[in-house]
Amino acid sequence: MGWTGTILRVNLSNGSVTKEPLDLQLARAYIGGRGLATKILYDEIDPRLDPLGPANKLILATGPLTGTNAPTGGRYMAVTKSPLTAAIACSNSGGYVGAEMRYAGYDLVIVEGKAPHPVYLWINNDRVEIRDAAQVWGQSTHETEDALRAATSAEAKILSIGPAGETLSLTACIINDKHRAAGRSGVGAVMGSKNLKAVVFRGTRSVKVAHPQEFMRACLTAVAKLKADHGSGEGLPTYGTPGIVNVINAHGFMPTNNFQFGQFAGADKISGETIHEEILIRNKGCFACTIACARVTEVKAGTFKGSGEGPEYETVWGLGAMTGVDDLAAVTKANYLCNELGMDTIEAGVAIATAMELFERGYIPEREIGRSLRFGDADALVEMTEKLGRGEGFGALLALGGARLAERYGHPELFMGVKQQAFAAYDGRGAQGIGLGYATSNRGACHLRGYTIAAEVFGVPRKMDPFSTEGKAALAKASQDATAFVDSTGTCVFTTFALGPADLHAMLELATNAGYTEEEVVKIGERIWNLERLFNLKAGFSAKDDTLPRRILEEPIPAGPAKGKVARLGEMLPEYYRLRGWDPQGVPTPEKLRDLGLYPTP
């Protein structure tokens, strides 16, 4: 119960399609989604392999709560080896695709090999076909969805890549339901490398839980808590994630102009409040989501006319504050382009911002870009976003992501990120916990691998001073482990504003009847984190990669409330390793691995 019990395995090289029973003991130990898929990837691939080669695998994974009434129970994960970072990648998304995969009867879909020509998968309950995708290759994600829905079923739910994924851009994401993104780590390029344009799902079967009535009562309790909470019940539905633009800016750690400043003068012009006033049509929920933070928007007139979903907080930052652009219409248009062409708005924004600083410092000549590329130039932002998505001209270099771009022009220190993945919208100099989180995140810089900002800014579960390093190692570890658990259930991390492990544990246990205890589920999060770490160690990463760019470690924030601050990583990292039960080189000790059930054979 809880799990469908079936894995679908498709090998694109030889066209084989097999259904395998899910190992329920393994499922119990890793729950699903991020955890289970990581375990399978760890067992099945060599972590040193070429992520864009046919030997890499792409695992689409749901959790036991995906497709149920558990609030936000609609998530799926795309787990693979990242071509952007060369580390483990795990990108998650909402929308309707994850639930439909479960209704088709599968917990996980494992894609192997490489098709000889562009194809898409048509998964219609039991029937699975590898179909020719020639007619949609080169098309946007929106065009692809429309065409494939017409070719399959009006009720089909679809995930696909756009031109960015096809051209193997390292910023490429997977887009589902037209506007939702499994955004980070270049997972779209892995699909592109397999000649896999899209996966189309139609499912009419049931997802069963062990104790339906008690489960529904637990769901209602969770729903009530989410509605009563200020963040998930009020802030997010009203202003979406951009509701925090003004808050973070006021704290002085909103990274601006490629982290040259900690505050953005144009912040309010791209804030949740302004979005609400100027372009919001309505808010929208992903599958089974009671929060409904998505912004359905329209820019009604002007050069940047268009409609779609977004922008999110990270997007108004990446394409806005980070590039110095305060023109909401331009930022929104760039967001639409990212969705349609299939790029991560963070990675794309940071690549453009990196190019802007390289240009302004004279490291990239204008003739190579074909135009000037200064911070704050709205036209340049939109033009570069489109070029990046299509891999045209200078866009082909932007498509490599900020890290490789900065390296190419001889100034790797100007890339703001960790393990070649861009930072998110919080400066680690201001919020010390998130700095540590970025440095130690298994998928490279990321705010969703332990959102310490919840404590450092919003006081959840308790308020901690963002400028202090005290207790931050423990905070980072706890939120990393908790997030790994949440990501494995099939629900959204936004529930953690109002729900604790006890709430999720209740729903998980009533769904699966697997005998989970509350202590155990948090420990599973820690197990997953350590397994990801083991993957990365095997892939060649070490303690020296748990670091931050020189600017963040040495150049103080020049002005504002966080003036004079740098990231004090050295004060936190040894304690973090110790709390994790790792040696000073960041390697999990045999005792810790034994304790987590990862030794001797993880």
Next chain:
Amino acid sequence: MAKVLSIIPERCTACRACELACSVKHTGEFNPTRSRIKVSIFLEEAVYIPTACTQCSEAWCAKICPTTAILRNDDYMAYYVDDNKCVGCKMCVLACPFGAIELYADHGKAEKCDLCLSIDGDPECVKFCTPKALLFTDEDAGPKAKQAATALRMKEVYKEVAG
């Protein structure tokens, strides 16, 4: 006082929690295709419309049923299917102008929204509709509220026009 299921599409967030709640309450399993309420999602137009049986006063499904399997509960003014009488002939499916009654192959009987009265008369979809796009209200409260809201809008327009 009879109660009705009021649907306010402009509040719907397209989360489909109602579909799940309905299916699990009636079948014990999560399966939107077994839901008696359906959210139609028009992504491009940003329009989301939940639809369910309207419990017509003159219910063609009931009228046409050759075995009188579709009955009305007068307390609720809601129609329900008597499984013992339903023979799965699909006449009701043909007769309903809204597609609000369906036949499910696995048990061969018609299924429709009965406001959960076959269970407890406490519609599960409403409980899970956090944006309150679904309401279970007194028979005349829905239209009255809509009338009042329309009047309010007209007042604003009138003020604008009259200066």
